[in-house]
Amino acid sequence: MREAEKSMAEPQSKPDPDPKTEATVTGLDLFGYVGIESVLDQMRRKAVKTGFEFNIMVVGQSGLGKSTLVNTLFKSKVSRKSCSPSFEEGISKTVNLQSVSHVIEEKGVKMKLTVIDTPGFGDQINNLNCWEPIMKYINEQYEKYLKEEININRKRKIPDTRVHCCIYFVPPTGHCLRPLDLEFMKRLGKVVSVVPVIAKSDTLTLDERQRFKERIRQDLWTNGIKVYPQKEYDEDTEDRILNDKIREKIPFAVVGTDKEHQVNGKNVLGRKTKWGVIEVENVAHCEFANLRDLLIRSHLQDLKDVTHNIHYETYRVRRLNESNLNGIGLSTPLASVNGTAVRKESESNL
Numbered sequence: 001m002r003e004a005e006k007s008m009a010e011p012q013s014k015p016d017p018d019p020k021t022e023a024t025v026t027g028l029d030l031f032g033y034v035g036i037e038s039v040l041d042q043m044r045r046k047a048v049k050t051g052f053e054f055n056i057m058v059v060g061q062s063g064l065g066k067s068t069l070v071n072t073l074f075k076s077k078v079s080r081k082s083c084s085p086s087f088e089e090g091i092s093k094t095v096n097l098q099s100v101s102h103v104i105e106e107k108g109v110k111m112k113l114t115v116i117d118t119p120g121f122g123d124q125i126n127n128l129n130c131w132e133p134i135m136k137y138i139n140e141q142y143e144k145y146l147k148e149e150i151n152i153n154r155k156r157k158i159p160d161t162r163v164h165c166c167i168y169f170v171p172p173t174g175h176c177l178r179p180l181d182l183e184f185m186k187r188l189g190k191v192v193s194v195v196p197v198i199a200k201s202d203t204l205t206l207d208e209r210q211r212f213k214e215r216i217r218q219d220l221w222t223n224g225i226k227v228y229p230q231k232e233y234d235e236d237t238e239d240r241i242l243n244d245k246i247r248e249k250i251p252f253a254v255v256g257t258d259k260e261h262q263v264n265g266k267n268v269l270g271r272k273t274k275w276g277v278i279e280v281e282n283v284a285h286c287e288f289a290n291l292r293d294l295l296i297r298s299h300l301q302d303l304k305d306v307t308h309n310i311h312y313e314t315y316r317v318r319r320l321n322e323s324n325l326n327g328i329g330l331s332t333p334l335a336s337v338n339g340t341a342v343r344k345e346s347e348s349n350l
């Protein structure tokens, strides 16, 4: 018996295998060209047909330029198309949590982009629990998705309203993060990917901006606040190198506008001042372009993956454990759980 175990554990004791049979057998060797890589084309075609959904939320104190940045982010023209008329006249104070969706099509790829604009907080004397409506919204979207997912007759494609990224606006004080910012980001960071930005950064000099950014990074670190992209989710060295560069730049110092101005004969998005135009998409002027590239060009899929695999998964496990504890089977859709239990859950998270 021992001998048999030994021989199984030590395959090297067998005669040397024929190197030809040990080598990876490629499709080419066996049948000529198989065309495995065409699976990529198939996946691409499928993805293009299905389209993409991406949801961003903007959060921060009142008057920091959240609604303005929403318009800037999607080249304002795209954004303005389906906004309420008040956006045409100028951006007014946001009073309700509102989401605006646009289907953007580029080279045949369709993306339904939804931006959830939230009313600013912090203008009350008592800001206690001002994060409640935001946390509630985020958890409600997870709950909606979960209900669809555990339905017996579930849809082939579950509509995804989960918040994939939350842009948190830090006021350009130039000092440090306020207790309110710390508290808010600490709570948000546990349920959603948070990308902090310095709002209205045209009000800071370049030196002030740099020092403020370093201070914010330090404050986040000392308070154990996790912002996107998180180190522990880097999948390999390539990811780490790319994300380290982003982590060094975070928080992005952004400037927003919904107006275009002529600069050197070209129409550019910018803020006109007495001293010239601050070009919003010019990286020498501000880091709006870095933010846009992160969200749309380089990390869109990763943000969706982190939302699904980390944040939603945490929510799902907790909810299903809870259902089991309450004696409600997994197969029972949560829709049939009394509504108060669901509501209590989102509140208990606050």
Ligand SMILES: Nc1nc2c(ncn2[C@@H]2O[C@H](COP(=O)(O)OP(=O)(O)OP(=O)(O)O)[C@@H](O)[C@H]2O)c(=O)[nH]1
Residues within 6 Å of the ligand: 060, 061, 062, 063, 064, 065, 066, 067, 068, 069, 091, 092, 093, 094, 095, 118, 119, 120, 121, 199, 200, 201, 202, 203, 254, 255, 256, 257, 271
């Ligand atoms: N200097 C400067 N002003 C800005 C910037 N972005 C927006 N503003 C101005 O700030 C004011 C408030 O902008 P909003 O976009 O309404 O701010 P908000 O965060 O949506 O405010 P609430 O809806 O009250 O939460 C407007 O007059 C904007 O023109 C910026 O980057 N720099």
Ligand SMILES: [Mg+2]
Residues within 6 Å of the ligand: 066, 067, 068, 092, 093, 094, 117, 118, 119, 120
């Ligand atoms: Mg607003």
